[in-house]
Amino acid sequence: MLIMGADALAASAGDVQQGQALYEARCFGCHSVDANRIGPKHANLIGRKAGSISDFEYSPALRGAKIVWNEKTLDRWLQDPESYVPGQQMDVSVSKAEDRKNLIAYLKTLSTKTAKK
Template structure:
């Protein structure tokens, strides 16, 4: 088996790639099954996340605002941001935030966790939720 030499001390610095495209030629890259490419989804999700931004930050280490910091939320135990005061309902929910759990919560926070303090920000459109979740998944380092 060939061991990759990536990461050796002599590897060149990564060069920033600038992609120039003619106006109007941009198109959504899709996977072979026709679903949107996850990078494009994350980009769409950044725009859709605007409705969450009034209450949530995603920058690593940033202080929580109205809601808890959502950096690295995927795979995180619900109610576990240090220094943030959660509702008892959310803190005691025993949820680990998978894509499916996030989808259900964002669709209907109160329906998913009765008594949560997240009283706004529900997103009824499934495509928007998928994009937001892809964006959140990308906010992990």
């Protein structure tokens, strides 16, 4: 077994700061928290139905997908969007499980901080 330090331990629960850095590096080109860009905004993503931002033009595949975003569904989506939702239009995937975990930890913070309802 590998000997892992404190960093790896923190990552097993999902590291918000690393997730934010990854988001800025790999997602921000197309997404932001509060505004639609090439991809839909991510405020309050957790608990939201996939393809449900009314003023964003999704693919029919994602708009019709019966998915609610949570840790599990986001992990599948980020690992391989096209195998999860064939016909979707996000041509990006995150192959490392640890990166996905950190990204999801960050995405979870967007639901409490920016909740307006």
